[in-house]
Amino acid sequence: MAKTDGEVVIKKYANRRLYNTGTSTYVTLEDLATMVKKGEDFVVQDAKSGEDITHSVLTQIIFEQESKTGNTLLPISFLRQLISYYGDQMQMVVPTFLEHSMKTFADQQTQMREHMTRAFGDTPLTKNLQVPIQMMEEQVRRNTDMFRQAMQMFSPFSAPAQPAGEAKKAPDAKDLDELKEQLRALQTRLDSLGS
Numbered sequence: 001m002a003k004t005d006g007e008v009v010i011k012k013y014a015n016r017r018l019y020n021t022g023t024s025t026y027v028t029l030e031d032l033a034t035m036v037k038k039g040e041d042f043v044v045q046d047a048k049s050g051e052d053i054t055h056s057v058l059t060q061i062i063f064e065q066e067s068k069t070g071n072t073l074l075p076i077s078f079l080r081q082l083i084s085y086y087g088d089q090m091q092m093v094v095p096t097f098l099e100h101s102m103k104t105f106a107d108q109q110t111q112m113r114e115h116m117t118r119a120f121g122d123t124p125l126t127k128n129l130q131v132p133i134q135m136m137e138e139q140v141r142r143n144t145d146m147f148r149q150a151m152q153m154f155s156p157f158s159a160p161a162q163p164a165g166e167a168k169k170a171p172d173a174k175d176l177d178e179l180k181e182q183l184r185a186l187q188t189r190l191d192s193l194g195s
Contacts, residue, residue, distance in 0.1 A: 008035075008042040012053060018044070033061050101143045 008022035010032065020027045020042075035042055036058075044057040066072050085094045 006041060008040065010042050010044045010057075011047040012044055012057065013047045018057075019047070029057070029061050029064055032057065033065065036061070104143075 008020060010027065011019040011021060013019065018027045018029070018032070019025070020031075022042075032042065032044075042054075043052060044054045045051065046053050062074075066074060082094070085091050
């Protein structure tokens, strides 16, 4: 069985070797990374059980890329935030949000390349063009703001988001007294409704 619905099947053996059933050759994680970059679909299965282990192998590839290149894509603050969502009520929302954000980013990168190609022609510069840093930072800021707003929708009792750079202010006695008074008024209304 070489392919399943257009996807190449990669078998992972107990000795950690990876076998590409489409080409009948052994491959490395680097080979799989190249396949991803070329847009080739594949699924990785445990050779013995047949279990789909694509997610863990792709995670291994990311770990390897982050370790060896020195040019990390995942900032520490992002990794910390991502880890904090494991086991959280928002865990189900995060994958969809990240997938959508990456698709949007890829679409914008493609559009930028097309604009540069139209403006400057088909040159090596336009073929290897990376999105300018300012545009990436702006997109990250927009995605972060959108993510923060989405989190507030699902966590209505959490504190409102603070603007970037602004320190969180501890509630003072006046704020607490106002909150207590509001609770008393609410309790009084509930008592009167119950009577």
